[in-house]
Amino acid sequence: MQPIELIVNGERLSAAVDPRTTLADFLREAADARSVHLGCEHGVCGACTIVVDGRIARSCIALAVALDGAEIWTLEGLGADPVIAQLRASFHECHGLQCGYCTPGMLVTAREILRRHPAPSEAVVREALAGNICRCTGYAGIVAAVLHAAENLAEGEIPPL
Ligand code: FES
Ligand code: FES
Structure with missing residues (x-):
């Protein structure tokens, strides 16, 4: 497990994550961001689209550990x-x-x-x-x-x- 800290919908969130955890799964489970939907899980359908550091991104093809320090907005926070x-x-x-x-x-x-x-x-x-x-x-x-x-x-x- 690896410690990470992100700002999700304006709140600081610290957690220990498995390096294989996708950002989408992390947001749904650790931040209760259930607006992050999973369709294809291959970066094709856009159901998991969120905002990362001011730009939209697909959370199903990003690893949570790679986003350590990022500012993230899901629909819940908007x-x-x-x-x-x-x-x-x-x-x-x-x-x-x-x-x-x-x-x-x-x-x-x-x-x-x-x-x-x-x-x-x-x-x-x-x-x-x-x-x-x-x-x-x-x-x-x-x-x-x-x-x-x-x-x-x-x-x-x-x-x-
Ligand atoms: S679930 Fe389809 S692009 Fe992420
Ligand atoms: S997939 Fe049902 S409204 Fe778009």
Whole structure:
């Protein structure tokens, strides 16, 4: 076991981990971050997407020991984030989810899209979401929700990268 210390959703978290423990498993078990979903566990589907040191990352293909000292945000810690709040409303309004399994990863990815492109075109949204797989909705509602959120976010509400 190896001692690590991370900041997860604004709180310092110290633990001893098996070097083989993925960041996704660590976050779900040690930080109770159940929004971190596991789909493919190969870095393909995006269900486990989180924020590491200000950039989105796939937690299923990272080892917790490699992230010692990192600052991590999962959807649980982004509840007061204005971009996430708007995205949640837009996903609801535009029918951007059915079972919801992909939704945490979609929201975290969409937040990064809007931070990079505050007024994205549909093509930009579709390309940027290409790494997030949804098994239910067919993507039309998800893309519409991201575009709807961009329209509804007031200037200055999107924090820069
Ligand atoms: S579970 Fe991590 S990318 Fe699919
Ligand atoms: S809403 Fe079911 S996988 Fe996306």
